[in-house]
Amino acid sequence: MSQKRRSKGPGPSQGEDGAAEEDHALTQTTSQVQRNLERLSPVQVDQKVSELVQFLLVKDQKKIPIKRTDILKNVIKDYKNVYSEIINRAGRTLKQVFGLQLVEIDTKHHIYILVSNLPRLEGENLKQDDSTAKLGLLTIILSVIFMKGNSVKESAVWEMLRRLRVDPGEKHDVFGDVRKLVTEEFVRQKYLEYNRIPHTDPPEFEFQWGARAAKETSKMQILHFIAKIQSKDPKVWTTQYNEAAAEMAAVGGPDPGTSGDAAGASQGARRRNH
Amino acid sequence: MSQAAGGGDSQQGRGPDSARTRRQSFPSNGAVQRRPEGGRSAADGEDEEAEEEQAGESSAGATDGDRTDRRMLRHQYRQLIDRVQQNREDMLSSKSNSLTEALQEANKLFSGVSQAREAALDAQFLVLASNLGKEKANELHSEMTVFDSPAFAEDLLTFMGLNRLEGEENDSDDDGITGGFLPNNAWHTLGAEAERYFRRAPSYHYMLGSFNADPPVPRQRIERQKRNAGAEEKRAMPAQLKKMEESHQEATEKEVERILGLLQTYFREDPNAPISLFDFVIDPNSFARTVENIFHVSFIIRDGFARIKLDQDRLPIIEPSHEEEGRQNDQSAQVRNQAIISLSHQDWKDIVETFEITEPMIPPPAVRQQNGS
Amino acid sequence: MLESCRMATQMTDGHRRFLQVMMSHGIMEGSVARTLHRDCCETHKVYYAHDKLDDFINVVNIHLQPLFMQIRKGRSEDDGRIYYALVNLAETEITKMASDYTENELELFRKTMDLIIISESGFASSTNILNLADQLKTKKMKKKEAEQVLQNLVQDKWLSERDGEYTLHTRCIMEMEQYILSNYEELAKKCNICHSLAIQSQLCETCGIAMHLPCAGKYFSAQTEPHCPHCNEFWPHEIPEINRPDSQFTSSAPRERRGALPSRTRRH
Numbered sequence: 001m002s003q004k005r006r007s008k009g010p011g012p013s014q015g016e017d018g019a020a021e022e023d024h025a026l027t028q029t030t031s032q033v034q035r036n037l038e039r040l041s042p043v044q045v046d047q048k049v050s051e052l053v054q055f056l057l058v059k060d061q062k063k064i065p066i067k068r069t070d071i072l073k074n075v076i077k078d079y080k081n082v083y084s085e086i087i088n089r090a091g092r093t094l095k096q097v098f099g100l101q102l103v104e105i106d107t108k109h110h111i112y113i114l115v116s117n118l119p120r121l122e123g124e125n126l127k128q129d130d131s132t133a134k135l136g137l138l139t140i141i142l143s144v145i146f147m148k149g150n151s152v153k154e155s156a157v158w159e160m161l162r163r164l165r166v167d168p169g170e171k172h173d174v175f176g177d178v179r180k181l182v183t184e185e186f187v188r189q190k191y192l193e194y195n196r197i198p199h200t201d202p203p204e205f206e207f208q209w210g211a212r213a214a215k216e217t218s219k220m221q222i223l224h225f226i227a228k229i230q231s232k233d234p235k236v237w238t239t240q241y242n243e244a245a246a247e248m249a250a251v252g253g254p255d256p257g258t259s260g261d262a263a264g265a266s267q268g269a270r271r272r273n274h
Numbered sequence: 275m276s277q278a279a280g281g282g283d284s285q286q287g288r289g290p291d292s293a294r295t296r297r298q299s300f301p302s303n304g305a306v307q308r309r310p311e312g313g314r315s316a317a318d319g320e321d322e323e324a325e326e327e328q329a330g331e332s333s334a335g336a337t338d339g340d341r342t343d344r345r346m347l348r349h350q351y352r353q354l355i356d357r358v359q360q361n362r363e364d365m366l367s368s369k370s371n372s373l374t375e376a377l378q379e380a381n382k383l384f385s386g387v388s389q390a391r392e393a394a395l396d397a398q399f400l401v402l403a404s405n406l407g408k409e410k411a412n413e414l415h416s417e418m419t420v421f422d423s424p425a426f427a428e429d430l431l432t433f434m435g436l437n438r439l440e441g442e443e444n445d446s447d448d449d450g451i452t453g454g455f456l457p458n459n460a461w462h463t464l465g466a467e468a469e470r471y472f473r474r475a476p477s478y479h480y481m482l483g484s485f486n487a488d489p490p491v492p493r494q495r496i497e498r499q500k501r502n503a504g505a506e507e508k509r510a511m512p513a514q515l516k517k518m519e520e521s522h523q524e525a526t527e528k529e530v531e532r533i534l535g536l537l538q539t540y541f542r543e544d545p546n547a548p549i550s551l552f553d554f555v556i557d558p559n560s561f562a563r564t565v566e567n568i569f570h571v572s573f574i575i576r577d578g579f580a581r582i583k584l585d586q587d588r589l590p591i592i593e594p595s596h597e598e599e600g601r602q603n604d605q606s607a608q609v610r611n612q613a614i615i616s617l618s619h620q621d622w623k624d625i626v627e628t629f630e631i632t633e634p635m636i637p638p639p640a641v642r643q644q645n646g647s
Numbered sequence: 648m649l650e651s652c653r654m655a656t657q658m659t660d661g662h663r664r665f666l667q668v669m670m671s672h673g674i675m676e677g678s679v680a681r682t683l684h685r686d687c688c689e690t691h692k693v694y695y696a697h698d699k700l701d702d703f704i705n706v707v708n709i710h711l712q713p714l715f716m717q718i719r720k721g722r723s724e725d726d727g728r729i730y731y732a733l734v735n736l737a738e739t740e741i742t743k744m745a746s747d748y749t750e751n752e753l754e755l756f757r758k759t760m761d762l763i764i765i766s767e768s769g770f771a772s773s774t775n776i777l778n779l780a781d782q783l784k785t786k787k788m789k790k791k792e793a794e795q796v797l798q799n800l801v802q803d804k805w806l807s808e809r810d811g812e813y814t815l816h817t818r819c820i821m822e823m824e825q826y827i828l829s830n831y832e833e834l835a836k837k838c839n840i841c842h843s844l845a846i847q848s849q850l851c852e853t854c855g856i857a858m859h860l861p862c863a864g865k866y867f868s869a870q871t872e873p874h875c876p877h878c879n880e881f882w883p884h885e886i887p888e889i890n891r892p893d894s895q896f897t898s899s900a901p902r903e904r905r906g907a908l909p910s911r912t913r914r915h
Contacts, residue, residue: 050713054741057478062746070633074741097710098670099663100475114475118664121690125683126469126476127671128462129802135472136465140430147421156423159363163427164434165456174461184627221471226421228467230429237421476671478716480735481805482822483742485753487830560749562786638750 026083036081045082051075052090056102060114063189065212068110105190105211113190115215133174134181137166138191138213141182143226145207146219147240153197154205157182186210218251219244347386351395354379358402363423365406370424373410377403433467434460529566530573533636537580538594540635550629551582551590557634558626561619567636568615660691662707669718669733673804674818677729704731715739721821724769724814724847727861727889734822747803751786752796755779756805759797760823763814764831769847770812773797815846838862839876854878864889 028036037045055075059066076083091102099118105111120126144160145152158168166172168179175181183205186192190212197204220234223244227234235241358365358376365373380399387393431454438454457463540549555571557563571592574580580594625631664687669675675683681700688695688703704718711717715737721730735742748756758779762771773794780793788796797813800806804818815823824844827835838845840862848857856877858866864887867873873882 046713050715051739051741053714054739055744058741058744058746060475061477061479063474063477064632067632073633074744093714096658097663097666097707097714098475099660099667116473116475116667118660118667119473120470121686122470124470124668125672125679126466126668127673128459128466132465132469133461134465135474136461136463136468139464139468139471143426144423147423147426153362155360156362159361160423160427163424164430173458184623188627216472216474225468225471226426229433230426240421476667478670478733479673479747479803480733480742480745480822481756481819482735482826483738484745484748485743485750485757487738487826559746562749562751 026080028081028084030084033082033085037085040079040082045079045086048075048079048086049089049093052086053093056090056094056112056114057098063113063212065105065111065113065190068112071112103215105215111190113212113215130174134185137161137175137178137181138186139217139222139225140164141186141192141207142209142213142217143222145209146222147226147237151206151208154183154194154207157207191216219247343386344389344392347383347392348395350383351380351392351399354383355395355399355402358399358406362406366410367422367424368410368420369422373403373406430464431456434464436460526570526573529639530570532639533567533570534574534579534594536636537574537592541594548585548591548593549635551592552625552629553631554592554635556622556625556629556631557636557638558631559634560638561622563634563636563638564622565617567634568617656706656709658706658710659693661687661693661695662703664690665703666707666711666718666733669731674730674732674816674821677731680731715742719821721817722841722859722861723817724820724845724859724861725817727859727865730817730821732818732821748796748799751783751788752799754783754785755788755793755796756800758783759800759806759813760815760827763846764827764834767850769845770809770814773808773811773813776813820844820846840866849882849884851875851878851880852883853880860887861889863887 052071052075055071056066059070071087072080072083076086079086087102094100094102094114095117099116100114101117103113103115105113126132140160141157144157148156161168161178166175166178168182170178172178182192183194187194187210190210192210192213193208194205195208197206219240223234223237223240226232226237234244354376358373361372364370365376380396380403384396387396435457436454437457537549537554540554555564555567557567571580575582578595580592582590582592585591665683668683668687681697684700684703685695685697701720704720708717715735717734717736719732719734721732722728723730755776759771759776762775762779763769776797777790777793780788780790797806797808801808801813801816804816806813806819807816820827828837828844836845836848836850836857837843838848838859839856840858845857845859848859849863850857854875854877856875863882863884866876867882867886868889873886874880875882
């Protein structure tokens, strides 16, 4: 596909034709890709792989999911016919060198994120900066969403945050514009989904977990977080515990991060559709 | 399993809305249909009320006092409904009597209800309250601990090191927010704990290579020192200021040319696909760059090297003029429209969001000169 | 497991965890890195030898090399302590996509770097830096914004600040040393003792050679009357106290934001 973006309206069909065109070059059989590879020098392909790894690391700085379109435009360029090989090898490098996993969170629009394969340890000395603080805020919101049935009204979130001295209408010392952080930054990062509740007038909005949240953590993890804060056994919340356990079993084992391969399965993170 | 919880919630969520829908269809004067979707404001409601009030008055012949009482009653109902909606969590809390209190208050109000309009409000409140009651009961019945968000909030505050000593005085807010001060690093403490429940990839940061390595100021100074003073006449101090002025202009021209080049390249690559003006000029990483791009593109348009049109969705697209056409247009000065574009920071963000622009089509000039590693 | 050649190059989860924590911090003091080395190996039950940190890091570096990344070992100009930093080695189309700083913030940083490097002491005053804010070519900045940028640069360890004066952070020097040496030509000073780039230094008032404070401290420690190692003139600066390297624990405990830096010998 050319570098040019289509003029597109905000309608649902945006980018579809572009994606289709792209797919033509990208959906080739393994043997076709192998044949294409033979025509290229291995050094060039290696370099593309390294460039892609660098690109993915750089693009992850702000935790905004990475689109395949951007990968093609900025890195792959003339190597589209071996794209699948390059992305698979980049995924392998990330795993082998960094202990990171390249996860496709949207198989339709081909959107990727990086998550760690290594569970964090108690007392692990990671740098604490403002993004650490934001993660704390996010975890509270994810907790409330999960515990309240996987979807929660915006007003309930603000009510919760106000109890924690965070007022969405005021500038916060650490978070700045809280409303923006929650309804824009977390949403762009795909930690949260923020949607209008249909048929509400005046419009009301609700939050759900975003695809990144489902990959970086799990219901069981969040339940354990809540249990730790409230000094309780996670099993006391029977319904939620069962739900979390079922999710764990569905994903395959207690270690959601290590399952699935780089370009691997993306499960629909949202259960409920309106 | 999860469906049960989700479904329950959605019902509660919809409950008050369906009540409202019912209420909206209540008056028969067509005011509801006229109301633009999503744009219902308090003022709208009052208008409608006034209209209806008049209608009611003429038929029933109500007295002034009656009317005031009824308005007062409706006002109280609405306040009650608002309060219940805004303190939903408190209503649900197992430790709180707020829901019971609200019901008692509604009972009192109901004793003054004599007309359908007030009765409708009462019904609306009851739907809301019964949904909350159902939710509360559900949680109590599930033979286990209820997730109590106010209690969770209290425990979070404790975890973050809330100093509860002071707080009796000012913080007597209605929703029972406890007073006291959080330490400066409260949120970092919580975040560090949260980190353990995530598999967040640490991110990679660096300084070298994030900007262009064109020669910095002092180096030029050295070079100047190194050269023969005689040959350097041109660079003498007074002339330098003028030079700067010129180089500014030069820079603009260069940039305009570069952007035109980009536009032509994109177009040549795929002549049939229109280029969205937004996609072209918006730099999702920098509002400033966006404004600069618009500034530079305006020269291209002014000089007739490209034009802006609307596509079938009435969104602006940009396309280069044909090679010769550019200058010709300039001469004949075809129908040329002037437009002033205003773009606020918020507009910019909205456009980035709506059009999902993730990459600038016009890379910052910095990127242009790099040459591999 | 015993094939030594395999052990020499194969990465384990221990290496990966070490690298991840390095990424998170960017720079780490030697003793902290050694503790981390031990913890990573113990967590993942892989081969550990307390004196083999550099070999351990070298394995990581072999794998980082094609990505133009490296865990580099260096010394702090403040106290001569060893540090490890994860650095980028290349300037490419991709590295320019970094999003930590905007274009004009980077310009402010570079101009600050200019001021620091031209200065004798290796420090630039905040007043001088803030005066640059409205001369930026990319986009002017308000003083308030510039102050915030400086604060972020300190937090991210590209600059360090003391009493309203700024110098380059060890992390920055470790990553940018080559860049500075080649871009600032002879304006950039090299230490007469260790021959690496010297930002904060003492200069001989006669012949102009430079010495890092810790290098000077070490060099002069045995001399009762200090003389320039180059021209033998009297060394007119206060001799910095030497910090026995790594003998004391740095308090690079969890909270590192805006942490106070270890006190330094008086600047000349």
